[in-house]
Amino acid sequence: MCPLTMRDFLAALEKKGLLRRIARPVDRTWEPAALAKWMYQALPEEKRFGMYFEKVKGSAIPLVTAALGANSAAYAAALGIEPESINDALVRACRNPIAPKVIDTAPCQEVVFTGKEVRLSRLPIPVWTPGKDKGPYITSNTVTRDCDTGIQNMGVYRTMVRDERSLTSNLAPGRQGYMNTLTWTDKGKAAPIAWAIAAPPAVHLAAVANLPYGADELGIAGGMMGTAVRVVKCRTVDLLVPADAEIIIEGEVHPGDTEMEGPFGEFAGYMGPVERRPVVRVTAITQRKNPIYYGYTSQMPPSESTVIQSLTHAGILLKTLRYDLGETAVSDIFVDLTFGGMLSHTIVAMKPGYPGHAKKVGRLVAEMSLVKRVTVVDEDVDIRDHTHVDWAMNCRYNPSRDTVLIDDAYFPVNVDPSVRSANSQDTMGSKIVCDATLKVGAGEFSLPPREIMMKALDLWKEIGLPEFDIPRRAKLRIDHS
Ligand SMILES: Cc1cc2nc3c(=O)[nH]c(=O)nc-3n(C[C@H](O)[C@H](O)[C@H](O)COP(=O)(O)O)c2cc1C
CATH class of the missing domain: 2.30.110.10 (Electron Transport, Fmn-binding Protein; Chain A)
Structure with missing residues (x-):
């Protein structure tokens, strides 16, 4: 169930262990923000939490930050769903x-x-x-x-x-x-x-x-x-x-x-x-x-602002591509959570239907958003796993053939120093689209076939080796082996 008030959401988040109460009185001129900065700068995404400052000096009102955008689990909890369903929702x-x-x-x-x-x-x-x-x-x-x-x-x-x-x-x-x-x-x-x-x-x-x-x-x-x-x-x-x-x-x-x-x-x-x-x-x-x-924690990425903007932006882009522009070959979009959402590296998963299709979709994403870097990959790549995307870039992307540079792009938000000019107020920049989809048959993956891998998994458990959750990257590779 989607929580209908902030109070219901905070209660649900606390139950999931994703909210911490800070009972000690805090000085709003520096303490809450500086603590939140440590959380985003030092903790990995999955260990972050919302911060509930119960007592703020000089105010009778408690302060909450980072609860909606601690990580994708917190964002999903705000909608009463699981993180895998955010785009669909x-x-x-x-x-x-x-x-x-x-x-x-x-x-x-x-x-x-x-x-x-x-x-x-x-x-x-x-x-x-x-x-x-x-x-x-x-x-x-x-x-x-x-x-x-x-x-x-x-x-x-x-x-x-x-x-x-x-x-x-x-x-x-x-x-x-x-x-x-x-x-x-x-x-x-x-x-x-x-x-x-x-x-x-x-x-x-x-x-x-x-x-x-x-x-x-x-x-x-x-x-x-x-x-x-x-x-x-x-x-x-x-x-x-x-x-x-x-x-x-x-x-x-x-x-x-x-x-x-x-x-x-x-x-x-x-x-x-x-x-x-x-x-x-x-x-x-x-x-x-x-x-x-x-209040949202923003400033140095990653931050609550980057998490929220990235996840919301990805869902809106996916809807526009599939349902407004008819690009039904696009199955998923991820906007990197480590930067500013609307400017961040955006990765598209799709099944290209014709030569140049992936480049076209990449160009559409770049043109209809403020995003500076777009990478397009096949559907067998986990777009939320940067090591998997990097693998695709290494073995499916040929820079001189697969790159589109878009010049004269105007960036209306004047916060990106790379598009600032020393002698004018204009924030003109450029964008890059990398088509990392396969263009020719590459043969089979160098992994044993699925049956052998699954039998080996039973053997792993029988021997008592340490348990693990199968990463999506491995699942996609094994499913295609
Ligand atoms: C904490 C935070 C602060 C933001 N500050 C600004 C801002 O000052 N100016 C701005 O243009 N967008 C800012 N944004 C992004 C906008 O809210 C976002 O792009 C939104 O879609 C703008 O609405 P609009 O498209 O209806 O103008 C901020 C987002 C967050 C989460």
């Missing part, structure tokens, strides 16, 4: 979105602060790169709405706390939150904006999906949950927000009201540039009676 949700359901009385509005009662310092908002970030940052779901169509959007845009009642949000040009804001401010009107903090887990995972302009992530979240996301009208702005969220911050962006934002530690591993961004005047904070605060 995302494809199904995109093909069967469920529109949100509006309700009148919501848990996220049990307590309402407006006007001078609003104090952002009551929330345990951490400093994520202690010693380097300009201040505390909100890293959660941002809700905006197009003034003309009325369609809402959700994304995560880093947002700096300026003072008790104002924020500066990285609503960067080209991103949908920015486009929605312009539809109001260009007409001289204040744009409504809100943050949904510790919303139902599926809402968080859907928010980072790069969907076509006009598609509402709340519908995809409903598709993931198998039931409509309950939404409620904000108290001070005209937006619908997830009713079961723990905390909502409501505000407005006024025409021409901007300020320098940053520096902030970015997901590509370097400090992000300081740029002029819209200021948000906070009009209300609404919350449950005893709320939980959630």
Whole structure:
């Protein structure tokens, strides 16, 4: 069952041993973020866990991070499924979105602060790169709405706390939150904006999906949950927000009201540039009676941000290729969890149907995403095992024949130093597609046939040699031997 609230999800995660409570009081200006950095920098993926800081100095509200994106097991638990089913679940949700359901009385509005009662310092908002970030940052779901169509959007845009009642949000040009804001401010009107903090887990995972302009992530979240996301009208702005969220911050962006934002530690591993961004005047904070605060750990990869963005991005790409572009030869996609999701190395498994097919699919992936490196392999390669992908690169990829270079690619997120220019603001770069599928018959694998390997497995057990789970790489090879 997909957990319908953040609380249910955290309870399920704790039962699986994937959440740790930290009872000692912590200083939000450095301790939670620095501990999370150690977890991502030192622990292998399978040993990571969500962090629940029960006591944050100066705030009555606990802080949770890394729970949704500790690893793929945590992400899967947020959808109530097994890690192997993540792509299928995302494809199904995109093909069967469920529109949100509006309700009148919501848990996220049990307590309402407006006007001078609003104090952002009551929330345990951490400093994520202690010693380097300009201040505390909100890293959660941002809700905006197009003034003309009325369609809402959700994304995560880093947002700096300026003072008790104002924020500066990285609503960067080209991103949908920015486009929605312009539809109001260009007409001289204040744009409504809100943050949904510790919303139902599926809402968080859907928010980072790069969907076509006009598609509402709340519908995809409903598709993931198998039931409509309950939404409620904000108290001070005209937006619908997830009713079961723990905390909502409501505000407005006024025409021409901007300020320098940053520096902030970015997901590509370097400090992000300081740029002029819209200021948000906070009009209300609404919350449950005893709320939980959630903030994503990002910055140096791997991080929670890379895990979430990689997994969501892979599912959306797979759906687009198979069902929007008719590339049914594509069976699976993996976006490397060690980097920034939308920029990361992407590996496609497919059964090419004609010469050049794998290159075509690789080019499509590169063109319709921000991904810089795409590798295409046959279906007998485990795309989640980098040693297996490397094997395919070594024996099925001939660089001068199997490489496509795409020039003049624009990278709208200015966090990748490789595409920065010394003397201009442009972030023009290039992309590479490597076709590591077999082009000619290669003969049989140099492994004994399946029957012999399986008989040897019985012998292994009989002798009492150490037990193991058969890796997918080995299974695929043996099945093809
Ligand atoms: C912790 C975190 C912080 C992020 N910060 C930003 C950001 O500041 N600017 C941005 O453009 N994308 C950021 N992203 C990625 C976007 O949320 C993601 O690409 C999303 O799809 C954007 O929504 P949109 O396509 O509707 O604009 C962030 C993601 C995470 C998980």
